[in-house]
Amino acid sequence: MKRISYKINILIRIILILGSGFTAIIILTQTHFWLVSAWIALAMVILIIELFHYLYRSRKALKEFLLSISQEDFSTLYTADEYDEETTRAYKMILEKFRDLRIKKESHYQYLLRIIEHVDTALICLDHLGNVNLINRSAKTLLEIPDIRDLKPMMKIDSNLVKLIHDTGSGQKALIKIIRNGKLLNLSVRATEFFLENKKYKLVSLQDIKTELEEQEVESWQKLVRILTHEIMNSTVPITNMVSFAREFLVDGKGRPKAVPGLNKEEIGDLVESLKTAEIRGQGLVNFVRSTKSLTQIPRPSFRNVSINELFRRVQNLFKQELHQSGIRLKLAFCQPDILIKADLELLEQVIINLIRNAIEAVSPIAGPLIQLTAEYDTGNTVIIRVQDNGPGIKKEILDQIFIPFFSTKKNGSGIGLSLSRQIMKLHKGSIEVESEPGSGTSFVLKF
Numbered sequence: 001m002k003r004i005s006y007k008i009n010i011l012i013r014i015i016l017i018l019g020s021g022f023t024a025i026i027i028l029t030q031t032h033f034w035l036v037s038a039w040i041a042l043a044m045v046i047l048i049i050e051l052f053h054y055l056y057r058s059r060k061a062l063k064e065f066l067l068s069i070s071q072e073d074f075s076t077l078y079t080a081d082e083y084d085e086e087t088t089r090a091y092k093m094i095l096e097k098f099r100d101l102r103i104k105k106e107s108h109y110q111y112l113l114r115i116i117e118h119v120d121t122a123l124i125c126l127d128h129l130g131n132v133n134l135i136n137r138s139a140k141t142l143l144e145i146p147d148i149r150d151l152k153p154m155m156k157i158d159s160n161l162v163k164l165i166h167d168t169g170s171g172q173k174a175l176i177k178i179i180r181n182g183k184l185l186n187l188s189v190r191a192t193e194f195f196l197e198n199k200k201y202k203l204v205s206l207q208d209i210k211t212e213l214e215e216q217e218v219e220s221w222q223k224l225v226r227i228l229t230h231e232i233m234n235s236t237v238p239i240t241n242m243v244s245f246a247r248e249f250l251v252d253g254k255g256r257p258k259a260v261p262g263l264n265k266e267e268i269g270d271l272v273e274s275l276k277t278a279e280i281r282g283q284g285l286v287n288f289v290r291s292t293k294s295l296t297q298i299p300r301p302s303f304r305n306v307s308i309n310e311l312f313r314r315v316q317n318l319f320k321q322e323l324h325q326s327g328i329r330l331k332l333a334f335c336q337p338d339i340l341i342k343a344d345l346e347l348l349e350q351v352i353i354n355l356i357r358n359a360i361e362a363v364s365p366i367a368g369p370l371i372q373l374t375a376e377y378d379t380g381n382t383v384i385i386r387v388q389d390n391g392p393g394i395k396k397e398i399l400d401q402i403f404i405p406f407f408s409t410k411k412n413g414s415g416i417g418l419s420l421s422r423q424i425m426k427l428h429k430g431s432i433e434v435e436s437e438p439g440s441g442t443s444f445v446l447k448f
Contacts, residue, residue: 013051020044065091122206126151127199130166142206144180164189165204175209177400182393182437184400186210240282247275298420301344301427308339308375308385315352315373319360323371328363330356333374341383341448347424351432354417355387355444362391362442378447388443394436402434 021044028037116123122139126132132148140146145153151162158178168174170193178185188207193200250272252258257268312332323330356371363369372388394402398409405419418432425432425446436442 009054010051013047013054017044017047017051020047068095124165124204124206126165126202126204128201133201139206142185142208161187161189165191168204169193170202179396179399182399182435182440182443183433184210240279243275243279243282247272247279250275298423298427299347301347301424303342303344305340306343306345306348308341308383309334311345311349311352312373312375314349315356318353319356323360326360326364326369328360328369328371331370331372333372335375339375339377339383343428343448348428351421351424351446352385352387354421358417359387359389359391359442363389366391383448385446385448386443387446388441390441393438393440393442394434395438399434399436403432 020040024037024040024044027033027040031037116134116136119136120138122142123134123136124132124139125134131150135148143154143157145157148154151165154162157180158176161176161178164174164176168189168191170191172191174189176187176189178187185208188209190205190207191202193202195201250258250268257265257272259265259268312334316330316332319330352373356373359371363371368390370390372386374388375383375385378384402409403418403422405416422432428448430446430448433445433447434442435445
């Protein structure tokens with residue numbers, strides 16, 4: 001049944017009130033039925049009270065309706081029988097509109113959240129109290145932390161990083177080095193501040209720029225090595241040749257010192273020995289410079305499908321005798337099924353050889369020496385090869401220096417092996433990383 005309009009309801013009540021009032025006055029003034037007039041007046045009062053009650057209920061319903069909107073509660077619909085169909089339809093339409101807006105708002109929030117979770121840049125959003133309102137997957141992966149509510153758990157990682165996040169202002173950028181679980185991170189920290197619903201927020205981005213820094217470092221070292229090689233060779237070779245000529249002039253065919261006017265036999269012998277030492281050192285310097293050319297003259301890779309298991313078998317056969325004599329155990333984890341990568345087998349083999357050589361020297365002094373060689377798929381299509389040892393590990397102070405050309409902690413080391421390995425990995429569009437904790441061994445990770 002169609003309900004009466006709200007305005008008609010009000011109008012009928014007013015007409016009844018006015019009609020009963022006029023009727024009561026007429027009966028009271030024109031007749032002797034004053035009791036009837038009293039009853040009509042009482043009915044008029046009841047109608048007035050009912051009108052006020054009707055208006056109050058309407059106002060209360062409107063108040064509840066607005067309150068439900070303010071609280072974003074759109075589950076209650078306006079369906080009271082005493083209200084007209086037009087008003088009820090308007091209430092329902094408004095509620096449906098707000099419900100749609102809420103759904104769209106939630107959809108946009110979820111869409112933005114998916115984008116934030118998908119980006120590779122680590123993001124952390126802080127409110128004005130320093131509480132963490134948002135931390136994306138990349139940030140949790142980079143820093144190896146779970147969901148956090150504030151920055152206190154990050155104090156265990158690096159207190160300087162937490163301080164830098166707080167101190168970095170809007171639009172500013174800063175760099176910091178931290179070591180997380182034995183892995184060196186070169187972080188670029190950026191911050192931007194914004195207001196949302198009159199509340200201040202700071203959005204901080206963290207990005208590991210280690211790869212970019214390594215590429216620039218490699219290019220710089222290559223340029224330096226080329227310059228040094230050229231200058232040293234141009235100076236050392238002529239000097240070495242002249243020293244050799246002078247020494248040959250002072251000795252006979254049997255290598256005995258000749259007589260030189262003004263010098264006794266002992267002085268001539270000392271001079272010949274000095275020239276011989278200078279010649280040997282000069283030739284040694286020339287040989288060293290020639291060996292450093294490998295840093296700038298790596299052959300262009302010849303890419304083909306390389307079997308990881310084949311690579312492991314080749315390395316195993318190469319070191320089998322040496323490891324057996326040294327009492328070092330080499331544990332290989334062959335891939336099932338086999339993994340194929342696009343690489344230059346000889347160059348890649350050289351990288352593995354360099355790493356195992358370093359591992360052998362690291363584990364030789366300890367009891368129960370063990371070297372492990374494994375391969376597996378990481379996230380996506382990334383293949384990682386890991387060379388791990390149970391040696392003494394690498395000190396944190398030098399962890400970021402081991403790939404620098406000519407840097408070595410070994411007594412007779414040239415400091416070229418790891419730098420050369422990194423350049424070979426760059427030619428493969430890959431990377432080499434180190435994870436090490438003093439007393440817990442070292443792990444070199446090759447990523448393809």
